[in-house]
Amino acid sequence: MVFMITIATFLLASAAALAPRTPQAPSILKDPPPYTNPPTSCPEAASRLSVPDGPHANYFYSDCHQSVHVIVTSPRSGDKLSVVKPRLLVAWPAGNSGAFAQFESGSGQAGSLSVTAKSDGSKSGEAFDPIYEAGSGGNPRVGVTSVLHFNDSAILAVPILGSIRSLREFAEGGKIDQAFQDSFGFLQYTDGSASIDRLWFDGVTKSTMHFTPLNGAQTITINRGEKWTLGFGQGDYKVEVSYNYPQLDQLSPQEVLADAAKPLLSQNPDLTTSLAFLSYKNKLLAGTWRFLTYFGRDSMISMLLMQDILSHDAIEAVIAAVVERINHNDGTVCHEEVLGDYASYLNKKEGIISAEPRCDYKMVDTDFLLPIAMQRYFLDTKPGQQNAKAFFEKVATFLPENKGWTYTRLAQVTAEKIMRIAAPFANSQTKENLISLRNGEMVGQWRDSNYGLGGGRTPYDVNTALVPAGLRAIAALSRAGFFPDHPDWKDLADKQANIWEDETLRFFEINVSESDAKARVREYVLTSRLGIDTNADTITGDVKYYGLALGGSINSGGPVPVMNTDDCFRHFFLNTTHQEQLSSFLSQTADHILQPFPAGLSTDVGLVVANPAYATDADFRNMFAQGEYHGTVVWSWQLAMMGAGLGRQLGRCTGDNHPEFCTNKDLHSKVLSAYNRLWDTIDANRAQLSHEVWSWSYDGSKFKAVPLGAITSTESNVRQLWSLTFLAVHREKF
Numbered sequence: 001m002v003f004m005i006t007i008a009t010f011l012l013a014s015a016a017a018l019a020p021r022t023p024q025a026p027s028i029l030k031d032p033p034p035y036t037n038p039p040t041s042c043p044e045a046a047s048r049l050s051v052p053d054g055p056h057a058n059y060f061y062s063d064c065h066q067s068v069h070v071i072v073t074s075p076r077s078g079d080k081l082s083v084v085k086p087r088l089l090v091a092w093p094a095g096n097s098g099a100f101a102q103f104e105s106g107s108g109q110a111g112s113l114s115v116t117a118k119s120d121g122s123k124s125g126e127a128f129d130p131i132y133e134a135g136s137g138g139n140p141r142v143g144v145t146s147v148l149h150f151n152d153s154a155i156l157a158v159p160i161l162g163s164i165r166s167l168r169e170f171a172e173g174g175k176i177d178q179a180f181q182d183s184f185g186f187l188q189y190t191d192g193s194a195s196i197d198r199l200w201f202d203g204v205t206k207s208t209m210h211f212t213p214l215n216g217a218q219t220i221t222i223n224r225g226e227k228w229t230l231g232f233g234q235g236d237y238k239v240e241v242s243y244n245y246p247q248l249d250q251l252s253p254q255e256v257l258a259d260a261a262k263p264l265l266s267q268n269p270d271l272t273t274s275l276a277f278l279s280y281k282n283k284l285l286a287g288t289w290r291f292l293t294y295f296g297r298d299s300m301i302s303m304l305l306m307q308d309i310l311s312h313d314a315i316e317a318v319i320a321a322v323v324e325r326i327n328h329n330d331g332t333v334c335h336e337e338v339l340g341d342y343a344s345y346l347n348k349k350e351g352i353i354s355a356e357p358r359c360d361y362k363m364v365d366t367d368f369l370l371p372i373a374m375q376r377y378f379l380d381t382k383p384g385q386q387n388a389k390a391f392f393e394k395v396a397t398f399l400p401e402n403k404g405w406t407y408t409r410l411a412q413v414t415a416e417k418i419m420r421i422a423a424p425f426a427n428s429q430t431k432e433n434l435i436s437l438r439n440g441e442m443v444g445q446w447r448d449s450n451y452g453l454g455g456g457r458t459p460y461d462v463n464t465a466l467v468p469a470g471l472r473a474i475a476a477l478s479r480a481g482f483f484p485d486h487p488d489w490k491d492l493a494d495k496q497a498n499i500w501e502d503e504t505l506r507f508f509e510i511n512v513s514e515s516d517a518k519a520r521v522r523e524y525v526l527t528s529r530l531g532i533d534t535n536a537d538t539i540t541g542d543v544k545y546y547g548l549a550l551g552g553s554i555n556s557g558g559p560v561p562v563m564n565t566d567d568c569f570r571h572f573f574l575n576t577t578h579q580e581q582l583s584s585f586l587s588q589t590a591d592h593i594l595q596p597f598p599a600g601l602s603t604d605v606g607l608v609v610a611n612p613a614y615a616t617d618a619d620f621r622n623m624f625a626q627g628e629y630h631g632t633v634v635w636s637w638q639l640a641m642m643g644a645g646l647g648r649q650l651g652r653c654t655g656d657n658h659p660e661f662c663t664n665k666d667l668h669s670k671v672l673s674a675y676n677r678l679w680d681t682i683d684a685n686r687a688q689l690s691h692e693v694w695s696w697s698y699d700g701s702k703f704k705a706v707p708l709g710a711i712t713s714t715e716s717n718v719r720q721l722w723s724l725t726f727l728a729v730h731r732e733k734f
């Protein structure tokens with residue numbers, strides 16, 4: 001028998017301690033989550049994957065009832081205790097939902113508590129097992145159970161129940177809106193167990209964490225301080241974490257891969273399982289745990305990089321998810337969807353009582369990827385050609401405001417936006433006519449942390465690559481009969497693409513004389529106390545590169561002086577035809593790959609995405625330190641796009657109508673060396689390629705990969721969709 005000793009919510013803290021539990025505010029919802037009723041037993045075996053990652057033990061589990069990612073974090077000796085704290089984190093793709101418990105040592109001594117998960121002795125023998133309870137009239141309750149071992153007395157100091165967005169906000173900045181935290185139910189039971197639950201803003205979904213002492217461990221106590229916490233002794237506790245929210249329809253590893261790519265299932269079970277974990281019938285997710293939901297840029301770039309191995313279902317899921325979420329007023333493609341508890345929360349803040357999903361439209365790069373993705377699938381492949389009609393006749397159902405809009409109309413609004421914003425520069429090639437971040441926004445493309453563009457406003461990747469590539473795609477689609485309202489686009493878009501291809505690079509160009517360049521890398525290494533080689537002697541001429549963006553305060557509105565990997569966008573997305581420009585562009589990319597950081601971009605652990613060595617201001621350079629999300633760190637997908645992009649350019653040399661650089665022996669051989677150097681580094685870093693991003697340490701002779709989350713509170717996702725693209729992108733023989 002279980003009886004309730006006490007219950008309180010933060011709001012009800014003044015209620016008598018033994019008062020029966022007061023139900024929370026009744027449902028605020030006019031549109032509860034749809035009811036789903038999966039079979040009680042799954043026809044296919046569950047899929048599991050365990051991935052140790054420094055202090056984090058990751059467990060993935062999927063069956064027909066749920067997909068879930070569990071992380072148990074426990075600091076090891078040498079970990080930075082201010083960032084690596086003992087915790088249990090459970091992340092579900094459905095609703096971008098999560099449950100989180102941060103523990104502290106009962107003795108108050110940082111570093112003295114370790115938490116490990118072990119099998120509860122059930123027949124699976126796995127550290128985590130699924131929970132599935134068919135709902136009676138509601139959604140089934142799904143979750144995970146395990147046995148946690150504390151090697152010291154422990155306090156559950158911070159619970160978070162609801163949305164991954166709240167977890168992320170807490171993990172990154174320690175801030176979380178009190179609205180999520182003031183409605184916990186704390187329950188204590190006669191068997192010594194205790195639970196914390198929270199009813200979501202939708203009034204229907206409830207997340208619960210329940211802990212039960214095992215093997216003689218101490219009864220759990222509720223500490224009724226200003227913030228309520230749970231107290232544990234040293235020992236074993238059963239944990240059950242669950243919620244009742246409609247689950248997504250996952251694509252199995254079989255379903256996500258094209259027929260020809262099926263051998264990858266046995267060659268690469270880890271990556272194909274990871275890919276399936278992020279792939280669902282109506283969308284692909286960006287990564288886990290932090291971005292466990294739709295992101296437009298991530299899913300389209302991933303699709304474009306690994307199109308060869310994806311099934312039509314997966315490709316159409318990507319494009320449909322994008323089209324469903326277009327802002328039909330101005331054509332902007334959605335960056336990130338907001339759904340589940342966080343959507344109800346944002347709606348409520350605006351006085352709207354609804355759990356309807358929302359979208360974030362602040363990015364300026366994502367729009368261009370849609371026509372490119374459409375072209376690559378619906379024009380360039382047989383299945384795409386066959387399915388195009390049925391696909392574009394579909395009617396949107398996801399966002400309430402798009403209901404009734406056909407995919408044809410939505411896609412056209414985006415193309416109209418691109419044609420509208422590309423026209424001014426096509427007509428007059430001034431800096432002011434380039435495309436900049438939206439007013440009031442600090443971010444707008446993939447380097448979307450506050451310092452990512454070093455204060456710049458007019459991004460290099462968008463203007464020199466994505467705009468012209470988007471225009472090329474619109475022209476091709478128009479020639480194939482798309483956008484019948486605008487027959488003139490078939491010529492106009494190509495004409496404009498030419499101008500954007502040939503006339504934009506020069507705005508971003510930076511030259512540093514050889515002597516200045518040498519002095520700057522020396523100063524950088526010294527003042528930043530990096531303890532690495534300056535590699536100044538590898539600088540044998542003036543250094544030329546293209547800045548991250550224009551604008552900002554650092555260079556009087558000129559290019560932001562940070563060498564970077566964004567050249568890969570032009571290499572991957574464009575076959576430019578201005579020969580002199582193409583040759584010189586390829587030449588400088590090759591130099592940066594061949595030259596070791598900080599003279600160039602190369603380290604033993606990959607190309608750093610930003611190298612601020614050639615900037616003269618030390619504070620500015622610090623914005624790109626090795627603990628910064630878009631600093632001197634390595635992003636897997638940038639390696640993939642650079643590898644694929646240089647491969648595309650070198651591939652152009654095999655045709656008849658090849659570019660000039662192909663017959664310039666020195667240049668061609670330099671580009672080929674850079675390509676192979678890059679692939680050697682990629683091959684040497686297979687261990688972390690499927691991670692989102694990593695940093696490094698230097699041992700006096702070599703760079704070593706270090707998880708970003710070990711040095712800063714911005715963690716790297718252990719599995720990121722666009723970091724799985726090495727399943728498809730590989731070294732080619734030229």
Ligand SMILES: *[C@@H]1O[C@H](CO)[C@@H](O)[C@H](O)[C@H]1NC(C)=O
Nearest residue numbers: 076077111112113114151152
């Ligand atoms: C718990 O384990 C950690 C890591 O192994 C260790 O540093 C700590 O001293 C242990 N705590 C106790 C109380 O033994």
Ligand SMILES: *[C@@H]1O[C@H](CO)[C@@H](O)[C@H](O)[C@H]1NC(C)=O
Nearest residue numbers: 506508509510511512542544
């Ligand atoms: C950089 O140098 C090249 C010649 O190597 C020159 O054509 C170009 O105008 C210079 N760019 C800038 C911004 O000074």
Ligand SMILES: *[C@@H]1O[C@H](CO)[C@@H](O)[C@H](O)[C@H]1NC(C)=O
Nearest residue numbers: 572573574575648651652655
């Ligand atoms: C560039 O040309 C190659 C053939 O040389 C082709 O495979 C590729 O699709 C082209 N890329 C673009 C963006 O047109």
